[in-house]
Amino acid sequence: MATLREIRQRIASVKSTQQITKAMKMVAAAKLRRAQENIVAIRPYAYDLRDLIGHLSQINTAEISNKLLEKRPVEKVLIVPVAADRGLCGGFNSFVVRSALERIEKYKDTGYELYTVGRKVSEFFGKRDYPIYNSKRNFFNHLSFEDALEISRDLISVYLSGKFDRIEIIYNEFKSAIQQDLVNEQFLPFVVEDSNTAEYNVVDYIYEPDVESILETIIPKNLNIQIWRILLESNAAEQGARMTAMDSATENAEEIKSKLTLHYNRARQAAITTELSEIVGGAEALKES
Amino acid sequence: MNENLHLEIVTPLGQTFSKEVISCVVPGAKGQFQILDKHAPVISNITIGVIKIQTKDKAFVFVATSGGFCEVRNNEIKVIVETAEISNKIDVGRALKSKERAEERLKTKSDNIDDTRVKLALSRAINRIHVADYTS
Numbered sequence: 001m002a003t004l005r006e007i008r009q010r011i012a013s014v015k016s017t018q019q020i021t022k023a024m025k026m027v028a029a030a031k032l033r034r035a036q037e038n039i040v041a042i043r044p045y046a047y048d049l050r051d052l053i054g055h056l057s058q059i060n061t062a063e064i065s066n067k068l069l070e071k072r073p074v075e076k077v078l079i080v081p082v083a084a085d086r087g088l089c090g091g092f093n094s095f096v097v098r099s100a101l102e103r104i105e106k107y108k109d110t111g112y113e114l115y116t117v118g119r120k121v122s123e124f125f126g127k128r129d130y131p132i133y134n135s136k137r138n139f140f141n142h143l144s145f146e147d148a149l150e151i152s153r154d155l156i157s158v159y160l161s162g163k164f165d166r167i168e169i170i171y172n173e174f175k176s177a178i179q180q181d182l183v184n185e186q187f188l189p190f191v192v193e194d195s196n197t198a199e200y201n202v203v204d205y206i207y208e209p210d211v212e213s214i215l216e217t218i219i220p221k222n223l224n225i226q227i228w229r230i231l232l233e234s235n236a237a238e239q240g241a242r243m244t245a246m247d248s249a250t251e252n253a254e255e256i257k258s259k260l261t262l263h264y265n266r267a268r269q270a271a272i273t274t275e276l277s278e279i280v281g282g283a284e285a286l287k288e289s
Numbered sequence: 290m291n292e293n294l295h296l297e298i299v300t301p302l303g304q305t306f307s308k309e310v311i312s313c314v315v316p317g318a319k320g321q322f323q324i325l326d327k328h329a330p331v332i333s334n335i336t337i338g339v340i341k342i343q344t345k346d347k348a349f350v351f352v353a354t355s356g357g358f359c360e361v362r363n364n365e366i367k368v369i370v371e372t373a374e375i376s377n378k379i380d381v382g383r384a385l386k387s388k389e390r391a392e393e394r395l396k397t398k399s400d401n402i403d404d405t406r407v408k409l410a411l412s413r414a415i416n417r418i419h420v421a422d423y424t425s
Contacts, residue, residue, distance in 0.1 A: 041303035048299050048369050056332060109372055202364055208317045210335035217334060218358060225301065 004271065007264045011257060018026040019255035024088065025246035031241035032177060039174055039232045046229040049222045051259070054192050055203070056215060065130070066212070067160060067270065068190050068219050076111040078133060079103050079157070080187065082171035082230060084238040085119040085140045090245035092172060092238055093120040095182050099170050103184070113164070118234075140235055148228035156223060159188045171230050172237035178244050180237035187226070190219055294326045296342060296366045298352065298373045305373045306342075306352065313366055314341040323361050324366055331361040335370060337412050339420045351376040353420035355413045379421040388414035 081100040083093045100121070104112060114130055116122040118139040126132060134154065139147050159162050167187040172180040207214060296313050298306035314323045316338025324331075335357045342350040357370030391411035395404075 042301050044304055045299045045301045048357070048367060052332070052358055052367075052369060055360065055362075116326065203330045205330045205332045205362075207323070208331065209319050213318075214332060214334055214358070228301075 001116045002124075004267050007260055010254055011260045011264065014253050014257050014260065018257065021246045021249040021253060023248060025243055028089075028243040028246060032236065032243055035232065035236035035239050036174070036177075039229070042225070042229055043234060046225050049225055053190075053215070053218055053222055056211060056218070066215050066219065068156070068188060068223075068254065069192075069215075071189050072162075072165045074110060076113070076164050076167045077103075077107045078113055078115055078155070078167045079107070080115045080117060080167060081121045081125075082169060082234045083118040083121045084234070085138050086238075086242075087120055089238055089242035092180065092241035092245075093118075093124075095180075096170055097121060097124050099182055099184060103168060103170065111169040115151075115155070117231075120159065139153060140231075140238070140255065142156040143231060144237055145228055148231050149224055149282070151231075152220075152224045155187060155227075156220060169230060171234045172241075173242060174233045174236035177240045180241055181223045185230075187223070190223070200287065235268070290366075292364075293345075294324070294364050294366065296368070296369045298340070298370065300370055300373050305375070306350075306368075307344050310342050310366075311345065311347070312341075312343045315368065316340070316354070317359070324361055327364060328361050328366075330363075333359045333412070335359050335368065337409075337416050339416070339423070340368065340373070351420055351423040352418045353379060355416070374417065375418075376420050378424045379417050381418060381421045384414050384417040384421070388418065 079100055081096045083096040087093060100114070104114075112131070113133040114125055114135075115133050115138075116125055116135040118140065122132075122135040122137045126135070136147070136151060155167055159167055166189070169185050169187050171183055171185075173183045175181055293309045294313075295309070296306060296308060296310045297304065297414060312323060312325050314321055316336050318334035318336060321338070322333075335354060337355050338353075340352040340354055342352065344350060353372070353374045353376065354370045355366075355372045357368065359369070361369045388411060391407050394407045395411065402404070
């Protein structure tokens, strides 16, 4: 049994830890609200843009020549894991890392490099001597569209230069404050999702000015927006993950605290009892003499 | 097919407009064109300019835009643009400032400023000032 003083010290330390986790939870909740507003606002735009490309290319796939749509034999893959700059957010970072490792396992014969986004993943792969093509870190705190543009331009230019034949992005998608979904998305070559193919095939559009030039402007724009959406998703998911992680940490601290208090009281009572019996014993001894 | 012509304007900041309309004039890549009820399907680029909307109750709405795309299908107009500001909500002071700034930059030609980007910024600012003058 620990002494009273030791237990008291432990209670104090658990208490201060709890204060920190509680504060972090509050901060994450506030940041989450802002991040959530952003992501909810951009989703319709991002999805509409993607759908529009779908409508454009389903009709004329054979005739369209666009470098970003063209599939090449895959000789080298660029894997882009997107996670957080900071830790203490549950399994948020490690899920991304685990999924990235699975992709690496799959492409280890083909050849791959990594483009890590976020400090935590950059450190993980950097320390372990994985081939890192580039890494971007410490920007989630002041996330801006410029960051998305920078990443997107990088990715497009390495794809066009022929250094990589396929680019995959791994990120957490924001579902709700307590749920994040890990998504693995092919970024380039651009894949057109064929939803409702039958319905759109019959539509005979008039193009202004023509399909090629529309595609030429819309695809890079769409890629920028998709990266921006991914960064926002990841950011919102991170805050959500941190909030739940810190919430359960606060609860655990509460539990430990009550257990320790119980121990403390028991020890205190035991001490009083021994003291009393010592006094009583002493008094009895005096009486007899 | 929708019964009535419906217009939706979507920007990265969210949906700014979603109503049934009588007519909608958009600044296409090859010039303005008007979309009325039962228009043929179109996909078009949109340039910097003004979108003129006549709503169901015959009122006119003017929206300044800085470019994007427009799709018409099944009596549904979807305008996907980077910015969309309704004329009475444009901050003219800010637009004037960015116009001055762009003009300043064009005058003091230096190598590290992207010329086309400045010109685009200038025409966006001029467009916004211009559209702010429209009254619905």
